[in-house]
Amino acid sequence: xxxxxxxxxxxxxxxxNRAGFAAVCFDHLTEGKTPQEAYGRMVKAIRRGSRKQxx
Numbered sequence: 001x002x003x004x005x006x007x008x009x010x011x012x013x014x015x016x017n018r019a020g021f022a023a024v025c026f027d028h029l030t031e032g033k034t035p036q037e038a039y040g041r042m043v044k045a046i047r048r049g050s051r052k053q054x055x
Contacts, residue, residue, distance in 0.1 A: 001035065003023075008026050010023050010025040010042055011025065020032060026046060030042045
């Protein structure tokens with residue numbers, strides 16, 4: 001399943017042998033119990049990453 005954050009593509013997939021989903025985007029990996037939770041955490045990770053690069 002592909003989502004987008006701005007122009008960045010976010011790939012969300014079911015993790016084998018574990019409960020939950022993962023999201024991968026722009027050298028970030030997040031996990032969540034649902035695809036929506038994984039996506040929400042990815043938004044926060046991308047925001048944190050862009051602040052570190054700017055500062």
